[in-house]
Amino acid sequence: MTAGLRLFTIETRRNAGLWLFPVLVGLAWYAGHERYPDGVTLWIDVSFGIGMGMVLAALAAGGLAAFMAGRNRRRGMSELLATTPQSPAVREVSLWASTAIWGILAYLSVGAYFLVDGVRHATWGGPDPLPILVGLTAMVAFSAIGYAAGALVPSRFVVPVVPVALYLAQVVALLGWDRPSMFLVPWGFLESGHSVFTEIHASWALWLIPWLVGLAVVALAATVLRQKRTPRVITALTVGMTLAIVSGAMLLRMEQREGDPVPYDSVCAETPIPVCVHPAYRAVLDETAAIAGPVLAPLAGIDGAPQRAGQIAFGTDQPDVLTIAPWSSRYDTEGVVAYGVAADVIAPNRYPNPNFTSAGFGLTEVQGALILWLLRQADPAWATETLESRLPLLPNDVPFEEWDTHVPRLVAASERFAALDPAERHAWLDAHFADVRAGRLTLDDLP
């Protein structure tokens, strides 16, 4: 065994990472245990779930590395170690690697657990190495950055600030999701809306990996340079910087967040307005159709109503298809999902804000009344749940405190509409459906 390897072994055994290993495993598991729809486990979700494990575990690994980087200084060993024949580069890299290995082991352990789960339950696709590799590289890079921070800034307050700073840096790059900086962040790639509808954005992952490796090399080289400047370390710093700059520039030039679309044939349920899902979600088609089918049934044949309801890839424009997600009890109750379907078909423009936040959110009273009617005719319990949960039914300029004053009018209007002759109701909807969806009618226009 060489001296370097022996040093690494000793450092690994006598490392705070051993104590923090369960914490690292817990964080990787918590961040990665993706919430799949009931009964559907897809390999793409499993692969990205493994990668997502890094989002929290890498923060702790960074803090741990910062803690270990200051160990020799805390023990007053720096000068003594400087007199030993072992090169500072070997010492620093050995200590960093023996610390990083605990984070990597935690990440891989959780990854192995998710892989086994995938082998047992996955119904579509196959494991994809790219998100897993991005997560692994991020674990290495965050650990190296934390180590450099702990080694270069001699303060007790640096260690606890490192995980927070690493998290904040990612959030700043990601918030808004419309800045080029999001491409620099592994979390951005791992949360980029992966799905069975599109290929994995391979070029994003393939530039992220050298970017993260470059950052890690720069961080470690800077740590070693603090002690000794050798041509080898300066070369490593130069190579790392070149790698980071080139791959960072390539990432900042990217524009497309999603990969290319993957063609597929939907599977559909026989409802008045067909409810369709991607074949990967066949297992939840019946449950999905049992909610969306009855809600949409009265709109079959209405001019301007959707011809189909189902999943479509994010960003694709199919005006005659109402987008719905496969049913999952992990997301919401049946009543809330039914409300979403009714609101989407009656008031598609209620989110004027492209980020789907509540700013400017609004429905007209006619839309609120018709949503209630659609829910009540499908299942009265869903309408009751909508009212009891105070899901949005009113224009956004109505103060929340006035809910009880306004809602009875909507309920009365929806009951009046429900009492109409079906042919008369159909004819009115046929004539006014576009105006309803555009929010151009008032409650007095409703028969």
Next chain:
Amino acid sequence: MMLTVLYLRSRQAPMAVLAVALVTVCSYVFLRWYDDEAEALHVALILGPLAAACVVGAGVHSPFGEVERATSFPLARLRSAHLGGLLVGGAVALAIVVARWQEQDAPLAMARNVAGLGGLALLAASIVGARLSWVAPMVLGMATLFAPVAATPWWAWPAMSGGRDAAWVVAIVLLLVGLSLAASTRTRGAVGDPSA
């Protein structure tokens, strides 16, 4: 007086005050930068107090633990004033940063989170040592940031509105337990790092 000054210097209290001030400034800049983003407020309400709490936890460490234990002067009041002062200062400063936000009772939530996460950091400092005390609040804070916003789980109390009594109870209990332990027990090193 001299003892107080020496005590505060041994805990790097001026640096801790500076670090808490830096956290406050960063929180302010972050919120101003993302003025209209509700998500930014959610992040700031947890991340700001988390950073402040970790700084306070790290401030518990003393390089003179052995010497202090040998003195007859009771340090509990000094420790309480030092740590409590840092927490109160951090809570007030961060609450002022979000004073103009009425959503989620933001100023109250900010103060509560500084108290609760700070208490957790002090509790951890008493158990695993000051240098690793950041791990406990970090795990809770980061897990809370990942918890679903719509249906906040019971353990993610830092994400709850500032008006929720249950979250306040948890925060105050953590603060009292953490502060009393940190004030009364001897300073110890970190696990896996006996000389820290």
